[in-house]
Amino acid sequence: MASIDWGYPHDEAINAMHAYSTHDTAKGYPEGTTQAAYDSWMAYYNKHQDDALGVDYNKWKDEVRGEHPQWVEAREWYDANILDIDGWKKLVSDYKAKITDPSNVKPPAFNSQGDWIDETKTPTGSGFKPPTIDGFKGDAAATNGVAVNTAALEWFAKEVLQKITGPGNILLSTVNQLNAVDPKPGGFARAEVLRQAIVGATAQDGGVKGDMKDMLVNMNTSLIAVADALLKMAGDYKNLEELNKLTGDKLNEIMGESFKGLDGLGTYGTKTVKTDGN
Structure with missing residues (x-):
């Protein structure tokens, strides 16, 4: 929608807003009545038409009004709403007020939890339960709540990463749920293109479903590697003083491979699918 020029009447804009249907709706006509009547006039x-004089419109109206009044009505509607600039502006304004295209709708105010679903208020029936993660309580050797060793690294690896990875946890259980996704939107061309975009068209193309499953499996593998690297670091460097002595090269040696897996996740979610044939 954003690429359409709404500043003047042309076929792309007229068709996009289903302009003729607005007259059908206003008059209670069956869908397509105005379009068919205008096409008959054309x-x-x-x-x-005469190459030099065209059609004597006023004479024509009188001649056909009795037999084809809907032709005249459609032509008069076209004059008032398509050819007339003020009529066109109002048609466009009314259309934009109703559609939900992002280019014409203001987004809601920012909400820091806008992507959360409160299961107590809006149950999804997904069965999802977040893992219980105990808060970090510091270390016995802490002074005034400031840890002096690498206990935080160990806590993050065990209480966060290891509780969302591995069999039965969030990432892999979501993969199992995705196996059941098999939409059947309808037996027409665009619906089939949409279905194939979701579940894939061939063994080599898994669609959004396959892409998501691969991403979750690889994310699981990468986070396991990060957890293992953090635990190794926590074991090799017992306090922050030792940790601070780490050189960049040594840190890359410990964490580098695990971080490469996370970087690779950026290749997912890049496929674009259109259902309009363009």
Whole structure:
């Protein structure tokens, strides 16, 4: 929608807003009545026009009104809403007020929890339960709550990363749930393209479903590697003083491979699928 120029009447804009249907709705006509009547007028015009004089519109109206009043009505609607600049502006304004295209709708105010679903208020039936993660309580050797060793690294690896990875945990259990996704939106071309975009068209193309499953499995593997690296670091460097002596090269040696896996996740979610054939 954003690429359409709404500043003047042309076929792309007229078709995009289903302009003729607005008259059908206003009059209670069956869908397509106004379009068909206007097309009939155009057929008459093309048949009777004179290269020099065209069609005598006023004479034509009187001649056909009795037999085809809907032709005249459609032509008069077209004049008032498509050819007339003020009529066109109002048609566009009314259309934009109703559609939900992002280019024409203001987003809601920022909400720091806008992507959260409160299961107590809006149950999804997904069965998802977040893991219980105990808060970090510091270290017995801490002074005034400031840890002097690498206990925080060990806590993050065990209480966060290891509780969301591995069999039965969030990432892999979501992969199992995705196996059941098999939409059947309808037996027409665009619906089939949409279905294939979700579940894949071939063994080599898994669609969004396959892409998501691969990403979750690789994320699981990468986070396990990060947890293992953090535990190794926590074991090799017993306090912050030793940890601070780490050179960049040594840190990359310990964490480098695990971070490469996380970097690789950026290759997912890049596929674009269109259902309009363009």
